[in-house]
Amino acid sequence: MNTSLHTTFRFGALLAASALVLAGCASTSTQPAADTATQAEAFAIADAWVKAADSGMSAAFGELENASGEDIVVVAASSEVSPMIELHETVADDAGEMVMQEIDGGFVIPAEGTSLLEPGGNHIMLMGLEQPMLAGEEVTFTLTFADDSTAEFTAPVKDYSGANENYVGDDSDMDDMDDMDDSDMDESDDHEDHDH
Numbered sequence: 344m345n346t347s348l349h350t351t352f353r354f355g356a357l358l359a360a361s362a363l364v365l366a367g368c369a370s371t372s373t374q375p376a377a378d379t380a381t382q383a384e385a386f387a388i389a390d391a392w393v394k395a396a397d398s399g400m401s402a403a404f405g406e407l408e409n410a411s412g413e414d415i416v417v418v419a420a421s422s423e424v425s426p427m428i429e430l431h432e433t434v435a436d437d438a439g440e441m442v443m444q445e446i447d448g449g450f451v452i453p454a455e456g457t458s459l460l461e462p463g464g465n466h467i468m469l470m471g472l473e474q475p476m477l478a479g480e481e482v483t484f485t486l487t488f489a490d491d492s493t494a495e496f497t498a499p500v501k502d503y504s505g506a507n508e509n510y511v512g513d514d515s516d517m518d519d520m521d522d523m524d525d526s527d528m529d530e531s532d533d534h535e536d537h538d539h
């Protein structure tokens with residue numbers, strides 16, 4: 344009688360131990376998510392170009408491509424040719440005039456799709472050029488994506504007579520730009536300042 348009880352208890356304990364081992368196997372065989380690629384890695388650009396300009400504003404264009412199965416989003420752009428670069432869209436204002444403005448939420452490139460930057464549409468806006476951009480030169484840009492990854496591309500400068508939409512920044516933005524221009528002038532023109 345005693346022996347029989349003892350055996351039953353041992354058998355139960357063995358079953359419980361087996362169940363724990365099985366559970367352990369199940370959890371360790373679960374793989375981590377395989378897709379760890381950044382948005383920048385899925386990005387490419389075709390036919391990139393920049394509009395030639397001596398000073399002030401200009402814009403960059405091209406076809407943004409996304410090789411991944413999920414939307415990727417360009418949230419910012421930078422280049423050493425301009426201290427102030429924005430992502431712009433072109434829209435009709437209340438009077439039906441086409442005007443450009445900063446786009447909300449950046450440039451979305453759909454999964455396995457493209458997004459076109461073109462005169463009269465979305466574009467990378469350069470404001471306050473540091474130096475002239477002449478046809479035949481090349482300009483390097485860095486794009487930042489929604490996941491903080493970055494991608495560089497180089498675009499040739501081309502003469503182009505269009506893409507002259509009005510900019511509808513608010514007044515404070517324009518004041519900031521004026522301040523920036525003034526300080527730049529002060530630095531570069533110090534030796535020519537005969538006011539004192």
Ligand SMILES: [Cu+2]
Nearest residue numbers: 431443444468
């Ligand atoms: Cu613009």
